[in-house]
Amino acid sequence: MRQEPRLRRNGVGARRPRHEDERHLHGRGKFVADLDLPGVQEVAFLRSQVAHGRLLAVTKPEGIDESRIWTAEDLAPFALPLTATSTLPGFRAAPLPNLAEGKVRYVGEPVALAMAGSRAEAEDLAALIDVDIEALPAAVHIENLTDPDSPRVHDEWPDNIFATTQGTVGDVDVAAAEAAVSITREYKLNRQAVVPLETRAVAAHYDRNIDQLVVWSSTQTPHMLRDMLAELLNIEGRRLRVIAPDMGGGFGAKCSIYPEEVALAAIALQVTHPVRWIEDRWEAMVATTQARDHAYRITAHASADGRLLGVEADIRVNAGAYSVHPWTATMDASMSAAMIPGPYLLENYRFTTHSLASNKAPLGPYRGVARPGACFAIERTIDDLAHELGLEPWEMRVRNMVTPDLMPFTSIARKVYDSGNYPEAVRRATQLMDHDEWRRRQADRPVSGRRRLGIGYASFTEQTAHGCIEWASRGLAITIGKEGARLVLDSTGAFTLYVGIKSHGQGLETTLGQVISEVFDIDPASVTVIHGDTALTPRGDGTFASRSMVMAGGASFGAASQLAEKVLAIGADLLKVDASTLSFTDGKVVGETGGISLSQLAREFLFTPDHVPNVDGGLEATYFYQPEVQTGAFTYATHAAVVEVDLDTGEVDLLDYGVVEDCGTVVNPLIVDGQIIGGVAQGLGSALLEELVYDDDGQPKSTSFLDYLLPGPVEVPELKIEHMETPSPYTVFGMKGAGEGGAIAPPAAVANAVTDALREFGALINETPVTPERVWQALQVADRERNDA
């Protein structure tokens, strides 16, 4: 359903300030914590302080109103645990308890809850609950989880493996035999927190007047949450309304179904007052789904002229204690396997994945999901191959990339790369960064100096807005892939757009308004966009997988097109002309001989339908969008980083960072650039700063912003961004997703740049975050290896 943008005035392509800004700039946003809920009881969860243990007893304090404290036993009759299932062969399910029973499996796992008039009082009360846990040895680090003597997270399993997958395309052994050079590398991306600045938040109230349970949650997936709550609480969906108000970011941390949501919803049905839980930062660092924790062993083979002949990948992911719904613990590993071939013409590929259980918090989606790991694995390898062959790493990329004449191209992992010029993005990145100048400066550095310059690149393809079949291929039991929109024209001639998608801060109220403007030629700010309320909006799956603009935008365009047809029919009736002679200009229906404003037209049609006898009633349209190509629309980019490395301290200074990317037709450059810069900032956090450290007992050691370092204003340079706009042939307006790309490449680009800076010493940067200590260690290792040799 390719549709060219027609007007490009205020609509698609316009760099417009966001409609959301006004309320936030005056402190008028309404987040869950800001809701005025008379009589609300604030909830504090009591959580496990040990990573692994037998839960022997949970004892309530004496003399306290029992209804203010809930244990697993109290909650069990009203809520089922959530079991994320998968169709992958051999997958082991691990039901996610709402409150722990029998065993605790990570620090932060909810054990009981207490409620009171304020959070402080609820915490006081929770502190009186006596929890008896017999601590067990914990399975923690990715290196040890499959050891025969490793503690087992789930007693009934024979090992700690959620699932294993493998695949072979072509013949890697033949490739190896033909290769001029083969290298093997081991990489590790350490565990990260997602850190939306607004923590998770849930409130629930049972409205007895209309028999409706209202659940407010800071969730990216309100419709999915409603469906699952109905299942787990065993009540009909019609009695459940989920509202996601303003959200302080999500980035994937808020698109799984959580025990806290289930518990509060279930309890609200049993009490006479609203209940609310606002996660504190410690909870957010230990109990919100986490990310990465990948380990790779890659062997790659190349010909003397720099052609990539074959890749073997062993992928291990430490997925934590449980599978979260609907993604499951295999999400990262299976996606990584599919994304390692990246933008390259690869004919021989073999992979094995292990999704492993541990006594850490469950892994969930985080911007980029597995792609930062896959990108790191292949892009670090490309650089080292290029070095072995004496090629510029960018040149090695250009030689191996899918070229525009092959588009649309089906990758070795059977993904359809729809459009674009991948090698050109690399070439432009070298120009954007002034590559030759940096090489000159690098060469000019005195050998005796203690600071080195490096430049590094990383390229990737970003799968966005994929359909049901893609999700099914990954084993998901819930195959997501359709998005609804309803557009209503009211009697004043104003539009309200109801969408099933949820904007968690990315400006959909603006960009979807621009889509409507594209059809009706109106001011986008005059469109009210209603999102995040299951009682008001048509069904949609939510915001994740860089799908919102393509899919909700596609749905909005579909609804607008249908409504436009009807409005033109009404106009034709009123103006006594043929509808084909009419069009939309500046909020009017205009023909050769005259026109009528949308407000006049709407009044005529809605107040006196008898004046328009030939058109059916209703001034609205509903449309459900699904992708034409199920593997989605592929955005791509090349990132480049320039660093200066201190040889004595291992400190890395980021001197420059550039992005050349192609997300197809850009709907709003201000917003797309914001997505890229914000994504890169998070990626730089992955690359240089952010690490959730767990000790051997599974105790998290970085549970506050004092010891978990986030990028601040000083750490993120002013970015250089260049857009290539190749419209996708398969989407409305040629849009492709832009939400995650920024976060994918920075770890690889930075590690390549630091490795480049240290080439004379042979130090390889193969682990993130690239802390001064790791750089220094890499130099020591290289030094030892040189001395041994």
Added chain:
Amino acid sequence: MSTVTVKVNVNGTPRTIEVESRTSLADLLRDRVRLTGTHLGCEQGVCGSCTVLMDGLPVRSCLTLAASCDGAEVVTVEGLDDADAHRLRQHFSTEGALQCGFCTSGMLVTGYELVRRRTEMDRDQVACALAGNICRCTGYNGIIRAVQKANDDGMAVDDLT
């Protein structure tokens, strides 16, 4: 639980409020004055979302005890309404300085106090001055540009009224 009575001027309105002794300024503002524009991002004094002005200087309202504000003048994001605040907001919007809006209140309050100093600042100085505020969405580029532009505007008019 012991209580204290706090006389505090909030956004120009004098108030007398009895709170539990352990109550933070943030909770007083949010729960008692119902000014929810002041956001709590970490309650550890690091993220800066809860920044308000106390007697003209930015403070972390999450770490400031309400009891310590007796006699103080407090200004929250809702109370910023002069020409500097207006210019700051304009630049925030056009420079892409906000996305989810959660850190925005703290950024505005910190940025406002900076702009009111009427000191020339380059990009690095603005970035350093904002280093106590975390934004997870924007990557800071827009925020730094917005504050710098509002500062340049303020310097040009040099009018603190």
